[in-house]
Amino acid sequence: xxxxxxxxxxxxxxxxxxxxxxxxxxxxxxxxxxxxxxxxxxxxxxxxxxxxxxxxxxxxxxxxxxxxxxxxxxxxxxxxxxxxxxxxxxxxxxxxxxxxxxxxxxxxxxxxxxxxxxxxxx
Amino acid sequence: xxxxxxxxxxxxxxxxxxxxxxxxxxxxxxxxxxxxxxxxxxxxxxxxxxxxxxxxxxxxxxxxxxxxxxxxxxxxxxxxxxxxxxxxxxxxxxxxxxxxxxxxxxxxxxxxxxxxxxxxxxxxxxxxxxxxxxxxxxxxxxxxxxxxxxxxxxxxxxxxxxxxxxxxxxxxxxxxxxxxxxxxxxxxxxxxxxxxxxxxxxxxxxxxxxxxxxxxxxxxxxxxxxxxxxx
Amino acid sequence: xxxxxxxxxxxxxxxxxxxxxxxxxxxxxxxxxxxxxxxxxxxxxxxxxxxxxxxxxxxxxxxxxxxxxxxxxxxxxxxxxxxxxxxxxxxxxxxxxxxxxxxxxxxxxxxxxxxxxxxxxxxxxxxxxxxxxxxxxxxxxxxxxxxxxxxxxxxxxxxxxxxxxxxxxxxxxxxxxxxxxxxxxxxxxxxxxxxxxxxxxxxxxxxxxxxxxxxxxxxxxxxxxxxxxxxxxxxxxxxxxxxxxxxxxxxxxxxx
Numbered sequence: 001x002x003x004x005x006x007x008x009x010x011x012x013x014x015x016x017x018x019x020x021x022x023x024x025x026x027x028x029x030x031x032x033x034x035x036x037x038x039x040x041x042x043x044x045x046x047x048x049x050x051x052x053x054x055x056x057x058x059x060x061x062x063x064x065x066x067x068x069x070x071x072x073x074x075x076x077x078x079x080x081x082x083x084x085x086x087x088x089x090x091x092x093x094x095x096x097x098x099x100x101x102x103x104x105x106x107x108x109x110x111x112x113x114x115x116x117x118x119x120x121x122x
Numbered sequence: 123x124x125x126x127x128x129x130x131x132x133x134x135x136x137x138x139x140x141x142x143x144x145x146x147x148x149x150x151x152x153x154x155x156x157x158x159x160x161x162x163x164x165x166x167x168x169x170x171x172x173x174x175x176x177x178x179x180x181x182x183x184x185x186x187x188x189x190x191x192x193x194x195x196x197x198x199x200x201x202x203x204x205x206x207x208x209x210x211x212x213x214x215x216x217x218x219x220x221x222x223x224x225x226x227x228x229x230x231x232x233x234x235x236x237x238x239x240x241x242x243x244x245x246x247x248x249x250x251x252x253x254x255x256x257x258x259x260x261x262x263x264x265x266x267x268x269x270x271x272x273x274x275x276x277x278x279x280x281x282x283x284x285x286x287x288x289x290x291x292x293x294x295x296x297x298x299x300x301x302x303x304x305x306x307x308x309x310x311x312x313x314x315x316x317x318x319x320x321x322x323x324x325x326x327x328x329x330x331x332x333x334x335x336x337x338x339x340x341x342x343x344x345x346x347x348x349x350x351x352x353x
Numbered sequence: 354x355x356x357x358x359x360x361x362x363x364x365x366x367x368x369x370x371x372x373x374x375x376x377x378x379x380x381x382x383x384x385x386x387x388x389x390x391x392x393x394x395x396x397x398x399x400x401x402x403x404x405x406x407x408x409x410x411x412x413x414x415x416x417x418x419x420x421x422x423x424x425x426x427x428x429x430x431x432x433x434x435x436x437x438x439x440x441x442x443x444x445x446x447x448x449x450x451x452x453x454x455x456x457x458x459x460x461x462x463x464x465x466x467x468x469x470x471x472x473x474x475x476x477x478x479x480x481x482x483x484x485x486x487x488x489x490x491x492x493x494x495x496x497x498x499x500x501x502x503x504x505x506x507x508x509x510x511x512x513x514x515x516x517x518x519x520x521x522x523x524x525x526x527x528x529x530x531x532x533x534x535x536x537x538x539x540x541x542x543x544x545x546x547x548x549x550x551x552x553x554x555x556x557x558x559x560x561x562x563x564x565x566x567x568x569x570x571x572x573x574x575x576x577x578x579x580x581x582x583x584x585x586x587x588x589x590x591x592x593x594x595x596x597x598x599x600x601x602x603x604x605x606x607x608x609x
Contacts, residue, residue, distance in 0.1 A: 005313055007341070007342035007344070007345065008336055008339070008340045008341045008342050008345065009336060009340075010333045010336045010337045011313055011333060011336070012333055038292070038293060038295070041292050041295075042289045042292045042293050044313075045285065045288055045289065045292070045313055045314065046292075046313045046314065047153055047292070047313065047314050047315060047316055047332075048292060048295050049151070049152065049316055050316075050333060135534065136534060169608065172438075172439050173438065173439070173606070174434070174435065174438055174439070174606065174607075174608045175606070175607050175608065176604065176605055176606055176607055191441050191442065191443055192441075194439050194440060194441040194442075195441040197439070199435075199439050201435040201436070203432055203435060204432070205432055205433055205434070205435035205436035205437075206433070206436055207361075207365070207433060207436075209368065218361065221357050221360070221361075222354075222357060222440050222441065222442070223441070
């Protein structure tokens, strides 16, 4: 898995986004043990302190939990993962909707178009 | 007590002021970027921390002590030039480090040498410039020191080696050590840094957390650097 | 730590000098053969091998001096100082390791000279047929008085101290010269001349204070006193040079 960081955005935020994405996409499975902070930091080429605080934030958000001796794991709670999916989906849709509104589409037009396009993609 | 304390440090060479009233405190557990263009005083500061230069005014303290035998035990230094006897081969240089530094981890050094494809039997003088730099870095990073002072560690190496070096620095990171990396190649290393220090004409013009800079300015450290040092 | 420094310092000099010693011995063998009892003795060969031997002797001498200077200035004040001066070793140990290994190699050069002399003698065959008067030698040794033994011992100590002092004088001159930011070589030579003038002046003053020491050596007792004084003065000068090196390196080191 590649890490790509963009300029001018705190790396901490970018790590949180990337890790969230990996959990949502199943790259890290429910209940799976995460690599150590040092290994993740090495893999991403980032400061270990930054990686540490990003993971702490993910823990606060309930996406990962830690066991004192054995490390960090992806949450096993289906509710949390379901919520994560919904949040992400909503976020992406909001981004899309905002752009479509900007070019003048109404809510109804968007709903109609989404149906048609889905057929096309299939 | 701070790992490194720099008090009102001034260094003059004749009429040239290389460092001008520098004051810094660096706590353990961080990787610090000492950033500035050539001639801004980076190397001078690192040399004073190693006791290779005597301050004109002010002082530096490492673990509360001025540079001396005690501090040299716990400081691992990568100079900006080849300083090792060039008639020795890799194996002998590893022996040399082991003889003098009790915190030297031989296995670690040998692993790194192997990873980087350096010949154990090759004499230093027969190595390319890049290989010499890599070998010196292996020896320095294989120490388990309190302070690492790396003067331009990624100056002359290829991108693959640069990544290896950065990963080595990250993997070597520990909560008790402070790592100082001096460079003018900021975009290559900025994601590894906790704090950055900008040196301009011998003065500290900025000392901040790298993440805070990105958050507040919306710019990378590299971009900010280019603004501060615009000619 | 001094032991560890010597472990690297002695071979560092030997690496360059031992091959020269071997070459020197080889020219001695050639000279011996050319001079030797061979019937077809050629004047030309004697001159050539003699010149070769002389050239090697000069090379050893010059190289020793160059190496003594180089090993000190490069490792403690030049590029290699960026490694050596960050070792957890005191300045005194650094200077001592340089001085001791230089002394050892100067003495070994002396030994090498004796060996070449012996080689010339053996290969030229001059030793054949010569009766060494062992009996007389032993008689001489047996009749040597305690005072004479003391004088001999003092002479050996004085020689060793003089060599050490001369080495330290070179080190001190280099260290002082390094204080100049530019033209350090010229400054070092200037400093060396200064130190030699200083030494001569001290010598003159001492002779002025104790005129009888030099002019009236009539008994072994006088000789004992003269050598003893020499040892004391040489030791004092050596100590002074050592502290000059130590002071500047501890308090005013500036590697450029």
